[in-house]
Amino acid sequence: MANEPLIRPIEAAPDWTVPQDWDAYTPQDHAMWDRLFERQASMLPGRAVSEFTDGLDVLRMTRKGIPDFAELSDRLMKLTGWQVVAVPGLVPDRVFFEHLANRRFVAARFIRSPEQLDYLQEPDVFHDVFGHVPLLAHPVFADYMQAYGEGGLKADGLGAIEYLARLYWYTVEFGLIRQGDALKLYGAGIVSSHGESLFALDDASPNRLGFDLKRVMRTRYRIDDYQQSYFVIDSFDDLLNHTTQMDFTPLYRELESLTDLDVDTVLPEDKVLNRGTQAYVRAKML
Structure with missing residues (x-):
């Protein structure tokens, strides 16, 4: 989703899609994918939720260069009815929601440079495809993403996109989940990031709080560094139920009367799994 108005590139269709143009990728582009894939795939077993690693397997996503979206979509369509479509980069919110509501996941077609190995502000094909697509092979999470898109279209009409964002x-992007007695990663922003894959689970700095819908919608987030708080769901079924079993309109109206919460806030009523030291961010302020 984009925070500022965007201008549709000339080569993009009205829905902002573009050909992936897979043949235009260079050997260096494919080598960058392989480098990122090998680094993440080797560290995620036991850390990422099993549904994510299962998705990598069933979609045959491997260290063999940037996936062809047409081939990937063919496998995904047979599993959950989703497709992957190429876009130039960030797209307007309503375009994003319309694609999700119709089971189309928009993915950037460019890949980061070696200088951007560990951080880039705008998502690239590795973040979008490696980070997001494996869970779209899971039926419940796939339904959640469609429900989110439908909710986004409604929120757009109510002026409530920030809460849904x-x-x-x-x-x-940055969710954690309970699986057995452990916390696991499932958010795309974490599983596609080497550093945050370690930080989110192992570091004492961030808060880890039980998921509460209203609490999450009140909480600001940061886009320029590791998160200071993570929210933990109990299951994908619970997450889906939050989006399909209630009308968000009264909640949006209630949120308008409440103050936003800072990224490091811990409330007395929060279910605290780990009260973070915030040492990471404090050290960067020195």
Whole structure:
């Protein structure tokens, strides 16, 4: 999702899609994918939720260069009815929601440079495809993403996109989940990041809090560094139920009367799994 108005490139269709143009990728582009894939795939077993690693397997996503979206979509369509479509980069919110509501995941077609190995502000094909697509092979999470898109179209009409953006951020991008007695990664922003894959689970700095819908929608987030708080869901079924079993309109109206919460806030009523030291961010302020 984009925070500022965007201008559709000339080569993009009205829905902002473009050909992936897979043949245009250079050997260096494919080598960058392989380098990123090998680094993440080797560290995620036992850390990422099993549904994510299962998705990598069933979609045959491997260290063999940037995937062809047409081939990937063919496998994904047979499993959950989703497709992967190429876009030039960030797209307007309503375009993003319309694609999700119709089971189309928009993915950037460019890949980062070696200088951007560990951080880039705008998502690239590795973040979008490696980070997001494996969970779209899981039926419940696939349904959640479609429901999110439908909710986004409604929120757009109610002037409530910021609240729904926070839900996306703290679930789809930076969510943690309980699996057995352990916490696991599932958010795309974490599983596609070497550093945050370690930080989110192992570091004492961030808060890890039980998921609460209203609490999440009140909480600001940061886009320039590791998160200071993570929210933990109990299951994908619970997450889906939050989006399909209630009308968000009264909640949006209630949120308008409440103050936003800072990224490091811990409330007395929070279910605290780990009260973070915030040492990471404090050290960077020195």
